[in-house]
Amino acid sequence: MTDHFIEDKTTKVNVSVDGAATQKVDFNDLKSGGFIKQRQKDLFTVRLRCPGGKLTTEKLLEISKIAHKYSKKGVVHFSFRQSLEILYVDYKEFGNIVAELEKIGQKVASCGPRVRVPTACGGCEYNPNGLTDTQKMADMVDKTFFGTPTPHKFKTSFSGCPIDCARTKEMDFGFQGVVDPKWEEEACTGCTICAEACKEDAIASDPDTGKPIFDPVKCIFCGDCIRACPTEAWKPKRYGHTVRIGGKHGRHPMEAVEVCNFLPDEKVADAIKMTIDWYNANGKRGERIGNALKRVGLESYLKHMEPVFKSSKA
Amino acid sequence: MSDSTLDLRGVMCPINFVKTKLKLESMEPGEVLEVILDSGDPIQNVPKSIKEEGHKIVEVKKEGDFFRIKVQRN
Structure with a gap:
Protein backbone atom coordinates (compact mmCIF):
# COMPACT_ATOMS: atom_id res chain seq x y z
CA MET A 1 0.00 0.00 0.00
CA THR A 2 1.33 3.37 -0.93
CA ASP A 3 0.17 4.81 2.38
CA HIS A 4 3.38 3.51 3.90
CA PHE A 5 5.72 5.61 1.86
CA ILE A 6 9.11 6.87 2.81
CA GLU A 7 8.43 10.26 4.22
CA ASP A 8 10.70 13.11 3.21
CA LYS A 9 11.53 15.19 6.24
CA THR A 10 12.93 18.12 4.29
CA THR A 11 9.71 20.00 4.30
CA LYS A 12 9.87 22.97 1.98
CA VAL A 13 11.40 23.28 -1.46
CA ASN A 14 11.21 25.88 -4.18
CA VAL A 15 9.16 24.78 -7.13
CA SER A 16 8.50 26.66 -10.29
CA VAL A 17 4.93 26.36 -11.40
CA ASP A 18 4.06 26.99 -15.03
CA GLY A 19 7.43 28.65 -15.51
CA ALA A 20 6.18 31.51 -13.34
CA ALA A 21 7.56 32.75 -10.05
CA THR A 22 8.84 30.06 -7.73
CA GLN A 23 6.55 29.03 -4.92
CA LYS A 24 7.04 27.04 -1.75
CA VAL A 25 5.75 23.50 -1.85
CA ASP A 26 5.24 21.88 1.53
CA PHE A 27 5.89 18.15 1.34
CA ASN A 28 3.50 17.53 4.22
CA ASP A 29 0.74 19.37 2.39
CA LEU A 30 1.49 17.26 -0.63
CA LYS A 31 0.69 14.10 1.26
CA SER A 32 -2.74 15.40 2.19
CA GLY A 33 -3.26 16.30 -1.44
CA GLY A 34 -2.67 12.83 -2.80
CA PHE A 35 0.97 13.22 -3.85
CA ILE A 36 2.95 10.30 -2.49
CA LYS A 37 6.73 10.32 -2.39
CA GLN A 38 8.49 7.52 -4.22
CA ARG A 39 11.88 5.96 -3.49
CA GLN A 40 13.27 7.78 -6.51
CA LYS A 41 14.63 11.27 -5.95
CA ASP A 42 12.15 14.04 -6.84
CA LEU A 43 9.55 11.59 -8.11
CA PHE A 44 6.05 11.21 -6.72
CA THR A 45 2.91 9.17 -7.30
CA VAL A 46 -0.10 11.30 -8.14
CA ARG A 47 -3.24 9.60 -6.84
CA LEU A 48 -6.44 10.48 -8.66
CA ARG A 49 -9.87 10.67 -7.10
CA CYS A 50 -12.08 7.97 -8.60
CA PRO A 51 -15.05 7.26 -6.28
CA GLY A 52 -16.30 3.71 -6.68
CA GLY A 53 -13.49 3.06 -9.15
CA LYS A 54 -15.62 4.27 -12.03
CA LEU A 55 -14.50 6.50 -14.91
CA THR A 56 -16.03 7.42 -18.23
CA THR A 57 -14.02 6.13 -21.19
CA GLU A 58 -13.80 9.71 -22.39
CA LYS A 59 -12.12 10.81 -19.17
CA LEU A 60 -9.89 7.73 -19.15
CA LEU A 61 -8.62 8.64 -22.61
CA GLU A 62 -7.75 12.14 -21.41
CA ILE A 63 -6.11 10.82 -18.23
CA SER A 64 -4.06 8.43 -20.38
CA LYS A 65 -2.69 11.34 -22.38
CA ILE A 66 -1.78 13.26 -19.23
CA ALA A 67 -0.23 10.18 -17.60
CA HIS A 68 1.76 9.50 -20.74
CA LYS A 69 3.05 13.06 -20.72
CA TYR A 70 4.01 13.31 -17.02
CA SER A 71 4.95 9.79 -15.91
CA LYS A 72 8.70 9.46 -16.40
CA LYS A 73 8.25 5.73 -16.92
CA GLY A 74 4.90 5.84 -18.70
CA VAL A 75 3.07 3.74 -16.12
CA VAL A 76 -0.03 3.94 -13.96
CA HIS A 77 -1.12 1.78 -11.04
CA PHE A 78 -4.56 0.87 -9.71
CA SER A 79 -4.52 1.71 -6.02
CA PHE A 80 -5.98 -0.74 -3.52
CA ARG A 81 -8.89 1.66 -3.21
CA GLN A 82 -9.84 1.69 -6.87
CA SER A 83 -8.22 4.98 -7.80
CA LEU A 84 -5.80 5.42 -10.64
CA GLU A 85 -2.29 6.53 -9.70
CA ILE A 86 0.12 8.17 -12.11
CA LEU A 87 3.62 7.00 -11.16
CA TYR A 88 7.01 8.70 -11.53
CA VAL A 89 5.84 12.32 -11.67
CA ASP A 90 8.46 15.01 -11.03
CA TYR A 91 7.33 17.31 -8.21
CA LYS A 92 8.37 20.34 -10.29
CA GLU A 93 5.49 19.46 -12.63
CA PHE A 94 2.79 19.34 -9.94
CA GLY A 95 1.30 22.68 -10.91
CA ASN A 96 1.09 21.67 -14.55
CA ILE A 97 -0.32 18.20 -14.07
CA VAL A 98 -2.95 19.42 -11.62
CA ALA A 99 -3.98 22.17 -14.03
CA GLU A 100 -4.27 19.70 -16.92
CA LEU A 101 -6.27 17.25 -14.81
CA GLU A 102 -8.48 20.08 -13.62
CA LYS A 103 -9.27 20.95 -17.24
CA ILE A 104 -10.80 17.49 -17.82
CA GLY A 105 -12.63 17.59 -14.47
CA GLN A 106 -10.33 15.09 -12.78
CA LYS A 107 -9.41 15.79 -9.18
CA VAL A 108 -6.48 14.53 -7.18
CA ALA A 109 -7.24 12.27 -4.18
CA SER A 110 -6.01 12.54 -0.63
CA CYS A 111 -4.06 10.66 1.98
CA GLY A 112 -3.69 11.30 5.69
CA PRO A 113 -6.19 11.80 8.53
CA ARG A 114 -9.39 12.57 6.69
CA VAL A 115 -12.37 11.02 4.91
CA ARG A 116 -10.98 9.11 1.94
CA VAL A 117 -12.45 8.43 -1.48
CA PRO A 118 -15.22 5.84 -1.02
CA PRO A 181 -37.76 -11.16 1.64
CA LYS A 182 -41.50 -11.59 2.07
CA TRP A 183 -43.42 -14.72 1.04
CA GLU A 184 -46.99 -14.75 -0.20
CA GLU A 185 -48.65 -18.14 -0.08
CA GLU A 186 -51.28 -17.51 -2.79
CA ALA A 187 -48.66 -17.07 -5.50
CA CYS A 188 -46.56 -20.08 -4.40
CA THR A 189 -46.76 -23.29 -6.42
CA GLY A 190 -44.52 -25.29 -4.08
CA CYS A 191 -41.87 -25.77 -6.76
CA THR A 192 -39.01 -25.85 -4.17
CA ILE A 193 -36.66 -23.71 -6.28
CA CYS A 194 -36.25 -21.17 -3.45
CA ALA A 195 -35.03 -23.84 -1.05
CA GLU A 196 -32.46 -24.92 -3.67
CA ALA A 197 -31.49 -21.32 -4.45
CA CYS A 198 -30.90 -20.40 -0.80
CA LYS A 199 -27.23 -20.91 -0.02
CA GLU A 200 -27.75 -20.32 3.70
CA ASP A 201 -30.19 -23.17 4.42
CA ALA A 202 -32.67 -20.56 5.58
CA ILE A 203 -35.42 -22.15 3.45
CA ALA A 204 -36.54 -25.75 3.70
CA SER A 205 -39.33 -27.23 1.59
CA ASP A 206 -42.37 -28.73 3.22
CA PRO A 207 -42.20 -32.46 2.35
CA ASP A 208 -45.90 -32.54 1.42
CA THR A 209 -46.61 -29.22 -0.26
CA GLY A 210 -43.09 -28.14 -1.37
CA LYS A 211 -43.81 -24.73 0.11
CA PRO A 212 -41.02 -22.91 1.92
CA ILE A 213 -40.35 -23.10 5.65
CA PHE A 214 -38.36 -19.95 6.34
CA ASP A 215 -35.79 -19.56 9.14
CA PRO A 216 -35.22 -15.80 9.54
CA VAL A 217 -32.24 -16.38 11.85
CA LYS A 218 -30.25 -18.02 9.06
CA CYS A 219 -31.28 -15.46 6.39
CA ILE A 220 -28.52 -13.04 5.37
CA PHE A 221 -30.90 -10.98 3.16
CA CYS A 222 -29.21 -11.62 -0.21
CA GLY A 223 -32.43 -11.91 -2.23
CA ASP A 224 -31.53 -15.17 -4.02
CA CYS A 225 -35.00 -16.54 -3.19
CA ILE A 226 -36.68 -13.48 -4.71
CA ARG A 227 -34.68 -13.75 -7.92
CA ALA A 228 -35.15 -17.51 -8.22
CA CYS A 229 -38.89 -17.68 -7.54
CA PRO A 230 -40.71 -18.34 -10.86
CA THR A 231 -44.05 -16.97 -9.64
CA GLU A 232 -43.05 -13.88 -7.62
CA ALA A 233 -44.25 -15.51 -4.40
CA TRP A 234 -41.07 -14.17 -2.80
CA LYS A 235 -41.05 -10.39 -2.97
CA PRO A 236 -38.81 -7.65 -1.61
CA LYS A 237 -40.30 -6.15 1.54
CA MET B 1 -46.24 -30.68 -22.80
CA SER B 2 -43.07 -29.11 -24.06
CA ASP B 3 -41.99 -28.28 -27.58
CA SER B 4 -38.36 -29.09 -27.02
CA THR B 5 -36.03 -30.55 -24.36
CA LEU B 6 -32.51 -29.63 -23.33
CA ASP B 7 -30.65 -32.01 -21.01
CA LEU B 8 -28.06 -29.88 -19.26
CA ARG B 9 -26.96 -32.35 -16.62
CA GLY B 10 -23.20 -32.14 -16.23
CA VAL B 11 -23.04 -28.74 -17.98
CA MET B 12 -21.37 -25.99 -15.95
CA CYS B 13 -22.57 -22.44 -15.20
CA PRO B 14 -22.90 -20.22 -17.13
CA ILE B 15 -22.70 -22.43 -20.24
CA ASN B 16 -25.97 -24.14 -19.23
CA PHE B 17 -27.69 -20.75 -19.17
CA VAL B 18 -26.18 -19.69 -22.52
CA LYS B 19 -27.37 -22.94 -24.12
CA THR B 20 -30.86 -22.40 -22.68
CA LYS B 21 -30.92 -18.82 -23.93
CA LEU B 22 -29.81 -19.75 -27.44
CA LYS B 23 -32.34 -22.58 -27.62
CA LEU B 24 -35.15 -20.27 -26.48
CA GLU B 25 -34.15 -17.69 -29.08
CA SER B 26 -34.54 -20.30 -31.81
CA MET B 27 -38.09 -20.99 -30.67
CA GLU B 28 -41.36 -19.14 -31.27
CA PRO B 29 -42.89 -16.92 -28.57
CA GLY B 30 -45.18 -18.95 -26.33
CA GLU B 31 -43.44 -22.27 -27.03
CA VAL B 32 -42.28 -24.28 -24.03
CA LEU B 33 -38.76 -25.59 -23.48
CA GLU B 34 -38.04 -28.30 -20.97
CA VAL B 35 -34.63 -27.96 -19.32
CA ILE B 36 -33.01 -30.58 -17.10
CA LEU B 37 -30.64 -29.07 -14.55
CA ASP B 38 -28.43 -30.47 -11.81
CA SER B 39 -29.08 -29.40 -8.23
CA GLY B 40 -26.52 -27.07 -6.66
CA ASP B 41 -25.12 -24.19 -8.72
CA PRO B 42 -27.18 -24.84 -11.90
CA ILE B 43 -30.57 -24.76 -10.16
CA GLN B 44 -29.41 -21.79 -8.04
CA ASN B 45 -28.41 -19.72 -11.05
CA VAL B 46 -30.13 -20.75 -14.28
CA PRO B 47 -33.78 -20.11 -13.33
CA LYS B 48 -33.08 -16.57 -12.07
CA SER B 49 -31.10 -15.76 -15.23
CA ILE B 50 -33.93 -17.12 -17.40
CA LYS B 51 -36.36 -14.93 -15.46
CA GLU B 52 -34.13 -11.89 -15.92
CA GLU B 53 -34.24 -12.50 -19.69
CA GLY B 54 -38.00 -12.13 -19.49
CA HIS B 55 -38.98 -15.78 -20.05
CA LYS B 56 -41.51 -17.48 -17.82
CA ILE B 57 -40.84 -20.56 -15.72
CA VAL B 58 -44.12 -22.45 -15.80
CA GLU B 59 -43.23 -25.69 -14.03
CA VAL B 60 -40.51 -27.03 -11.75
CA LYS B 61 -40.19 -30.70 -10.79
CA LYS B 62 -37.52 -32.25 -8.62
CA GLU B 63 -36.46 -35.74 -9.66
CA GLY B 64 -33.75 -37.12 -7.40
CA ASP B 65 -30.69 -34.91 -7.66
CA PHE B 66 -31.82 -33.02 -10.75
CA PHE B 67 -34.62 -30.68 -11.74
CA ARG B 68 -36.93 -30.67 -14.72
CA ILE B 69 -38.13 -27.12 -15.42
CA LYS B 70 -40.42 -25.84 -18.14
CA VAL B 71 -39.78 -22.42 -19.62
CA GLN B 72 -42.16 -20.50 -21.81
CA ARG B 73 -40.40 -18.30 -24.35
CA ASN B 74 -41.32 -14.60 -24.11
Whole structure:
Protein backbone atom coordinates (compact mmCIF):
# COMPACT_ATOMS: atom_id res chain seq x y z
CA MET A 1 0.00 0.00 0.00
CA THR A 2 1.33 3.37 -0.93
CA ASP A 3 0.17 4.81 2.38
CA HIS A 4 3.38 3.51 3.90
CA PHE A 5 5.72 5.61 1.86
CA ILE A 6 9.11 6.87 2.81
CA GLU A 7 8.43 10.26 4.22
CA ASP A 8 10.70 13.11 3.21
CA LYS A 9 11.53 15.19 6.24
CA THR A 10 12.93 18.12 4.29
CA THR A 11 9.71 20.00 4.30
CA LYS A 12 9.87 22.97 1.98
CA VAL A 13 11.40 23.28 -1.46
CA ASN A 14 11.21 25.88 -4.18
CA VAL A 15 9.16 24.78 -7.13
CA SER A 16 8.50 26.66 -10.29
CA VAL A 17 4.93 26.36 -11.40
CA ASP A 18 4.06 26.99 -15.03
CA GLY A 19 7.43 28.65 -15.51
CA ALA A 20 6.18 31.51 -13.34
CA ALA A 21 7.56 32.75 -10.05
CA THR A 22 8.84 30.06 -7.73
CA GLN A 23 6.55 29.03 -4.92
CA LYS A 24 7.04 27.04 -1.75
CA VAL A 25 5.75 23.50 -1.85
CA ASP A 26 5.24 21.88 1.53
CA PHE A 27 5.89 18.15 1.34
CA ASN A 28 3.50 17.53 4.22
CA ASP A 29 0.74 19.37 2.39
CA LEU A 30 1.49 17.26 -0.63
CA LYS A 31 0.69 14.10 1.26
CA SER A 32 -2.74 15.40 2.19
CA GLY A 33 -3.26 16.30 -1.44
CA GLY A 34 -2.67 12.83 -2.80
CA PHE A 35 0.97 13.22 -3.85
CA ILE A 36 2.95 10.30 -2.49
CA LYS A 37 6.73 10.32 -2.39
CA GLN A 38 8.49 7.52 -4.22
CA ARG A 39 11.88 5.96 -3.49
CA GLN A 40 13.27 7.78 -6.51
CA LYS A 41 14.63 11.27 -5.95
CA ASP A 42 12.15 14.04 -6.84
CA LEU A 43 9.55 11.59 -8.11
CA PHE A 44 6.05 11.21 -6.72
CA THR A 45 2.91 9.17 -7.30
CA VAL A 46 -0.10 11.30 -8.14
CA ARG A 47 -3.24 9.60 -6.84
CA LEU A 48 -6.44 10.48 -8.66
CA ARG A 49 -9.87 10.67 -7.10
CA CYS A 50 -12.08 7.97 -8.60
CA PRO A 51 -15.05 7.26 -6.28
CA GLY A 52 -16.30 3.71 -6.68
CA GLY A 53 -13.49 3.06 -9.15
CA LYS A 54 -15.62 4.27 -12.03
CA LEU A 55 -14.50 6.50 -14.91
CA THR A 56 -16.03 7.42 -18.23
CA THR A 57 -14.02 6.13 -21.19
CA GLU A 58 -13.80 9.71 -22.39
CA LYS A 59 -12.12 10.81 -19.17
CA LEU A 60 -9.89 7.73 -19.15
CA LEU A 61 -8.62 8.64 -22.61
CA GLU A 62 -7.75 12.14 -21.41
CA ILE A 63 -6.11 10.82 -18.23
CA SER A 64 -4.06 8.43 -20.38
CA LYS A 65 -2.69 11.34 -22.38
CA ILE A 66 -1.78 13.26 -19.23
CA ALA A 67 -0.23 10.18 -17.60
CA HIS A 68 1.76 9.50 -20.74
CA LYS A 69 3.05 13.06 -20.72
CA TYR A 70 4.01 13.31 -17.02
CA SER A 71 4.95 9.79 -15.91
CA LYS A 72 8.70 9.46 -16.40
CA LYS A 73 8.25 5.73 -16.92
CA GLY A 74 4.90 5.84 -18.70
CA VAL A 75 3.07 3.74 -16.12
CA VAL A 76 -0.03 3.94 -13.96
CA HIS A 77 -1.12 1.78 -11.04
CA PHE A 78 -4.56 0.87 -9.71
CA SER A 79 -4.52 1.71 -6.02
CA PHE A 80 -5.98 -0.74 -3.52
CA ARG A 81 -8.89 1.66 -3.21
CA GLN A 82 -9.84 1.69 -6.87
CA SER A 83 -8.22 4.98 -7.80
CA LEU A 84 -5.80 5.42 -10.64
CA GLU A 85 -2.29 6.53 -9.70
CA ILE A 86 0.12 8.17 -12.11
CA LEU A 87 3.62 7.00 -11.16
CA TYR A 88 7.01 8.70 -11.53
CA VAL A 89 5.84 12.32 -11.67
CA ASP A 90 8.46 15.01 -11.03
CA TYR A 91 7.33 17.31 -8.21
CA LYS A 92 8.37 20.34 -10.29
CA GLU A 93 5.49 19.46 -12.63
CA PHE A 94 2.79 19.34 -9.94
CA GLY A 95 1.30 22.68 -10.91
CA ASN A 96 1.09 21.67 -14.55
CA ILE A 97 -0.32 18.20 -14.07
CA VAL A 98 -2.95 19.42 -11.62
CA ALA A 99 -3.98 22.17 -14.03
CA GLU A 100 -4.27 19.70 -16.92
CA LEU A 101 -6.27 17.25 -14.81
CA GLU A 102 -8.48 20.08 -13.62
CA LYS A 103 -9.27 20.95 -17.24
CA ILE A 104 -10.80 17.49 -17.82
CA GLY A 105 -12.63 17.59 -14.47
CA GLN A 106 -10.33 15.09 -12.78
CA LYS A 107 -9.41 15.79 -9.18
CA VAL A 108 -6.48 14.53 -7.18
CA ALA A 109 -7.24 12.27 -4.18
CA SER A 110 -6.01 12.54 -0.63
CA CYS A 111 -4.06 10.66 1.98
CA GLY A 112 -3.69 11.30 5.69
CA PRO A 113 -6.19 11.80 8.53
CA ARG A 114 -9.39 12.57 6.69
CA VAL A 115 -12.37 11.02 4.91
CA ARG A 116 -10.98 9.11 1.94
CA VAL A 117 -12.45 8.43 -1.48
CA PRO A 118 -15.22 5.84 -1.02
CA THR A 119 -14.90 2.48 -2.75
CA ALA A 120 -17.81 0.52 -4.20
CA CYS A 121 -18.73 -2.51 -6.26
CA GLY A 122 -20.86 -2.26 -9.40
CA GLY A 123 -24.08 -2.29 -7.39
CA CYS A 124 -27.62 -2.75 -8.65
CA GLU A 125 -27.11 -0.64 -11.78
CA TYR A 126 -25.57 -3.55 -13.70
CA ASN A 127 -24.60 -6.34 -11.30
CA PRO A 128 -27.30 -9.05 -11.10
CA ASN A 129 -26.65 -9.60 -7.37
CA GLY A 130 -26.69 -5.89 -6.54
CA LEU A 131 -29.40 -4.71 -4.15
CA THR A 132 -28.33 -1.08 -3.64
CA ASP A 133 -27.02 1.62 -5.95
CA THR A 134 -23.50 1.57 -4.53
CA GLN A 135 -22.06 3.78 -7.25
CA LYS A 136 -24.60 6.51 -6.61
CA MET A 137 -23.94 6.28 -2.86
CA ALA A 138 -20.15 6.41 -3.33
CA ASP A 139 -20.57 9.48 -5.50
CA MET A 140 -22.74 11.16 -2.87
CA VAL A 141 -20.26 10.40 -0.07
CA ASP A 142 -17.36 11.65 -2.18
CA LYS A 143 -19.13 14.91 -2.99
CA THR A 144 -20.37 15.48 0.58
CA PHE A 145 -17.58 14.21 2.82
CA PHE A 146 -14.34 13.79 0.88
CA GLY A 147 -11.40 15.35 2.73
CA THR A 148 -13.29 16.06 5.97
CA PRO A 149 -10.62 16.06 8.72
CA THR A 150 -10.79 13.17 11.22
CA PRO A 151 -8.38 11.92 13.95
CA HIS A 152 -6.94 9.33 11.56
CA LYS A 153 -7.85 8.01 8.12
CA PHE A 154 -11.55 7.26 7.63
CA LYS A 155 -12.37 4.74 4.93
CA THR A 156 -15.86 4.00 3.69
CA SER A 157 -17.11 1.47 1.20
CA PHE A 158 -20.33 0.23 -0.37
CA SER A 159 -21.12 -3.38 -1.26
CA GLY A 160 -24.32 -4.06 -3.13
CA CYS A 161 -25.02 -7.47 -1.57
CA PRO A 162 -23.86 -9.86 1.18
CA ILE A 163 -21.08 -11.27 -1.04
CA ASP A 164 -19.43 -8.02 0.10
CA CYS A 165 -16.83 -7.52 -2.64
CA ALA A 166 -16.18 -4.01 -1.28
CA ARG A 167 -15.14 -5.59 2.06
CA THR A 168 -17.31 -3.53 4.37
CA LYS A 169 -16.11 -5.69 7.27
CA GLU A 170 -12.65 -4.15 6.87
CA MET A 171 -13.74 -0.51 6.65
CA ASP A 172 -13.90 2.23 9.25
CA PHE A 173 -17.50 2.62 8.12
CA GLY A 174 -19.05 0.23 5.61
CA PHE A 175 -22.45 -0.18 3.98
CA GLN A 176 -23.63 -3.47 2.52
CA GLY A 177 -26.86 -3.91 0.58
CA VAL A 178 -29.61 -6.15 1.95
CA VAL A 179 -33.18 -7.04 1.04
CA ASP A 180 -35.83 -8.37 3.39
CA PRO A 181 -37.76 -11.16 1.64
CA LYS A 182 -41.50 -11.59 2.07
CA TRP A 183 -43.42 -14.72 1.04
CA GLU A 184 -46.99 -14.75 -0.20
CA GLU A 185 -48.65 -18.14 -0.08
CA GLU A 186 -51.28 -17.51 -2.79
CA ALA A 187 -48.66 -17.07 -5.50
CA CYS A 188 -46.56 -20.08 -4.40
CA THR A 189 -46.76 -23.29 -6.42
CA GLY A 190 -44.52 -25.29 -4.08
CA CYS A 191 -41.87 -25.77 -6.76
CA THR A 192 -39.01 -25.85 -4.17
CA ILE A 193 -36.66 -23.71 -6.28
CA CYS A 194 -36.25 -21.17 -3.45
CA ALA A 195 -35.03 -23.84 -1.05
CA GLU A 196 -32.46 -24.92 -3.67
CA ALA A 197 -31.49 -21.32 -4.45
CA CYS A 198 -30.90 -20.40 -0.80
CA LYS A 199 -27.23 -20.91 -0.02
CA GLU A 200 -27.75 -20.32 3.70
CA ASP A 201 -30.19 -23.17 4.42
CA ALA A 202 -32.67 -20.56 5.58
CA ILE A 203 -35.42 -22.15 3.45
CA ALA A 204 -36.54 -25.75 3.70
CA SER A 205 -39.33 -27.23 1.59
CA ASP A 206 -42.37 -28.73 3.22
CA PRO A 207 -42.20 -32.46 2.35
CA ASP A 208 -45.90 -32.54 1.42
CA THR A 209 -46.61 -29.22 -0.26
CA GLY A 210 -43.09 -28.14 -1.37
CA LYS A 211 -43.81 -24.73 0.11
CA PRO A 212 -41.02 -22.91 1.92
CA ILE A 213 -40.35 -23.10 5.65
CA PHE A 214 -38.36 -19.95 6.34
CA ASP A 215 -35.79 -19.56 9.14
CA PRO A 216 -35.22 -15.80 9.54
CA VAL A 217 -32.24 -16.38 11.85
CA LYS A 218 -30.25 -18.02 9.06
CA CYS A 219 -31.28 -15.46 6.39
CA ILE A 220 -28.52 -13.04 5.37
CA PHE A 221 -30.90 -10.98 3.16
CA CYS A 222 -29.21 -11.62 -0.21
CA GLY A 223 -32.43 -11.91 -2.23
CA ASP A 224 -31.53 -15.17 -4.02
CA CYS A 225 -35.00 -16.54 -3.19
CA ILE A 226 -36.68 -13.48 -4.71
CA ARG A 227 -34.68 -13.75 -7.92
CA ALA A 228 -35.15 -17.51 -8.22
CA CYS A 229 -38.89 -17.68 -7.54
CA PRO A 230 -40.71 -18.34 -10.86
CA THR A 231 -44.05 -16.97 -9.64
CA GLU A 232 -43.05 -13.88 -7.62
CA ALA A 233 -44.25 -15.51 -4.40
CA TRP A 234 -41.07 -14.17 -2.80
CA LYS A 235 -41.05 -10.39 -2.97
CA PRO A 236 -38.81 -7.65 -1.61
CA LYS A 237 -40.30 -6.15 1.54
CA ARG A 238 -37.64 -3.46 1.91
CA TYR A 239 -34.11 -2.69 0.79
CA GLY A 240 -31.40 -1.07 2.86
CA HIS A 241 -27.85 -1.20 4.14
CA THR A 242 -26.23 -3.28 6.84
CA VAL A 243 -23.94 -0.75 8.53
CA ARG A 244 -20.57 -1.82 9.94
CA ILE A 245 -18.09 0.21 11.94
CA GLY A 246 -14.54 -0.03 13.21
CA GLY A 247 -12.94 -2.36 10.70
CA LYS A 248 -9.46 -1.94 9.28
CA HIS A 249 -6.72 -3.88 7.58
CA GLY A 250 -3.03 -3.06 7.85
CA ARG A 251 -0.61 -4.30 10.48
CA HIS A 252 -3.28 -5.07 13.02
CA PRO A 253 -6.50 -5.94 11.20
CA MET A 254 -9.81 -5.57 12.95
CA GLU A 255 -13.21 -6.80 11.89
CA ALA A 256 -15.97 -4.21 11.83
CA VAL A 257 -19.03 -4.69 14.03
CA GLU A 258 -22.57 -4.50 12.70
CA VAL A 259 -24.40 -1.54 14.20
CA CYS A 260 -27.52 -1.21 12.06
CA ASN A 261 -29.52 -3.24 9.58
CA PHE A 262 -31.76 -1.98 6.78
CA LEU A 263 -30.64 1.63 6.97
CA PRO A 264 -32.41 3.29 4.03
CA ASP A 265 -30.45 5.17 1.33
CA GLU A 266 -31.69 8.56 2.49
CA LYS A 267 -30.21 8.04 5.99
CA VAL A 268 -26.68 7.19 4.82
CA ALA A 269 -25.45 10.79 4.71
CA ASP A 270 -26.84 11.44 8.22
CA ALA A 271 -25.18 8.27 9.52
CA ILE A 272 -21.80 9.32 8.12
CA LYS A 273 -22.08 12.88 9.38
CA MET A 274 -23.07 11.78 12.89
CA THR A 275 -20.32 9.16 12.94
CA ILE A 276 -17.67 11.70 11.93
CA ASP A 277 -18.98 14.01 14.69
CA TRP A 278 -18.64 11.20 17.24
CA TYR A 279 -15.18 10.28 15.95
CA ASN A 280 -13.94 13.88 16.06
CA ALA A 281 -15.32 14.32 19.58
CA ASN A 282 -14.01 11.02 20.97
CA GLY A 283 -11.08 9.82 18.86
CA LYS A 284 -7.48 10.62 19.75
CA ARG A 285 -5.13 11.89 17.09
CA GLY A 286 -3.79 8.94 15.11
CA GLU A 287 -6.44 6.55 16.42
CA ARG A 288 -8.72 4.70 14.03
CA ILE A 289 -12.39 4.72 14.88
CA GLY A 290 -12.32 0.99 15.71
CA ASN A 291 -9.75 1.60 18.43
CA ALA A 292 -11.64 4.66 19.66
CA LEU A 293 -14.75 2.49 19.98
CA LYS A 294 -12.81 -0.12 21.96
CA ARG A 295 -11.44 2.52 24.30
CA VAL A 296 -14.58 4.64 24.74
CA GLY A 297 -17.14 1.87 24.38
CA LEU A 298 -19.62 1.00 21.66
CA GLU A 299 -22.51 2.10 23.88
CA SER A 300 -21.43 5.74 23.71
CA TYR A 301 -21.45 5.57 19.93
CA LEU A 302 -24.78 3.74 19.68
CA LYS A 303 -26.41 6.26 21.99
CA HIS A 304 -25.10 9.10 19.83
CA MET A 305 -26.40 7.39 16.68
CA GLU A 306 -29.81 6.43 17.99
CA PRO A 307 -31.72 9.19 16.14
CA VAL A 308 -30.38 7.88 12.80
CA PHE A 309 -30.33 4.14 13.45
CA LYS A 310 -33.69 3.77 15.20
CA SER A 311 -35.54 4.58 11.97
CA SER A 312 -34.39 1.33 10.38
CA LYS A 313 -35.74 -1.01 13.04
CA ALA A 314 -38.28 -3.42 11.59
CA MET B 1 -46.24 -30.68 -22.80
CA SER B 2 -43.07 -29.11 -24.06
CA ASP B 3 -41.99 -28.28 -27.58
CA SER B 4 -38.36 -29.09 -27.02
CA THR B 5 -36.03 -30.55 -24.36
CA LEU B 6 -32.51 -29.63 -23.33
CA ASP B 7 -30.65 -32.01 -21.01
CA LEU B 8 -28.06 -29.88 -19.26
CA ARG B 9 -26.96 -32.35 -16.62
CA GLY B 10 -23.20 -32.14 -16.23
CA VAL B 11 -23.04 -28.74 -17.98
CA MET B 12 -21.37 -25.99 -15.95
CA CYS B 13 -22.57 -22.44 -15.20
CA PRO B 14 -22.90 -20.22 -17.13
CA ILE B 15 -22.70 -22.43 -20.24
CA ASN B 16 -25.97 -24.14 -19.23
CA PHE B 17 -27.69 -20.75 -19.17
CA VAL B 18 -26.18 -19.69 -22.52
CA LYS B 19 -27.37 -22.94 -24.12
CA THR B 20 -30.86 -22.40 -22.68
CA LYS B 21 -30.92 -18.82 -23.93
CA LEU B 22 -29.81 -19.75 -27.44
CA LYS B 23 -32.34 -22.58 -27.62
CA LEU B 24 -35.15 -20.27 -26.48
CA GLU B 25 -34.15 -17.69 -29.08
CA SER B 26 -34.54 -20.30 -31.81
CA MET B 27 -38.09 -20.99 -30.67
CA GLU B 28 -41.36 -19.14 -31.27
CA PRO B 29 -42.89 -16.92 -28.57
CA GLY B 30 -45.18 -18.95 -26.33
CA GLU B 31 -43.44 -22.27 -27.03
CA VAL B 32 -42.28 -24.28 -24.03
CA LEU B 33 -38.76 -25.59 -23.48
CA GLU B 34 -38.04 -28.30 -20.97
CA VAL B 35 -34.63 -27.96 -19.32
CA ILE B 36 -33.01 -30.58 -17.10
CA LEU B 37 -30.64 -29.07 -14.55
CA ASP B 38 -28.43 -30.47 -11.81
CA SER B 39 -29.08 -29.40 -8.23
CA GLY B 40 -26.52 -27.07 -6.66
CA ASP B 41 -25.12 -24.19 -8.72
CA PRO B 42 -27.18 -24.84 -11.90
CA ILE B 43 -30.57 -24.76 -10.16
CA GLN B 44 -29.41 -21.79 -8.04
CA ASN B 45 -28.41 -19.72 -11.05
CA VAL B 46 -30.13 -20.75 -14.28
CA PRO B 47 -33.78 -20.11 -13.33
CA LYS B 48 -33.08 -16.57 -12.07
CA SER B 49 -31.10 -15.76 -15.23
CA ILE B 50 -33.93 -17.12 -17.40
CA LYS B 51 -36.36 -14.93 -15.46
CA GLU B 52 -34.13 -11.89 -15.92
CA GLU B 53 -34.24 -12.50 -19.69
CA GLY B 54 -38.00 -12.13 -19.49
CA HIS B 55 -38.98 -15.78 -20.05
CA LYS B 56 -41.51 -17.48 -17.82
CA ILE B 57 -40.84 -20.56 -15.72
CA VAL B 58 -44.12 -22.45 -15.80
CA GLU B 59 -43.23 -25.69 -14.03
CA VAL B 60 -40.51 -27.03 -11.75
CA LYS B 61 -40.19 -30.70 -10.79
CA LYS B 62 -37.52 -32.25 -8.62
CA GLU B 63 -36.46 -35.74 -9.66
CA GLY B 64 -33.75 -37.12 -7.40
CA ASP B 65 -30.69 -34.91 -7.66
CA PHE B 66 -31.82 -33.02 -10.75
CA PHE B 67 -34.62 -30.68 -11.74
CA ARG B 68 -36.93 -30.67 -14.72
CA ILE B 69 -38.13 -27.12 -15.42
CA LYS B 70 -40.42 -25.84 -18.14
CA VAL B 71 -39.78 -22.42 -19.62
CA GLN B 72 -42.16 -20.50 -21.81
CA ARG B 73 -40.40 -18.30 -24.35
CA ASN B 74 -41.32 -14.60 -24.11
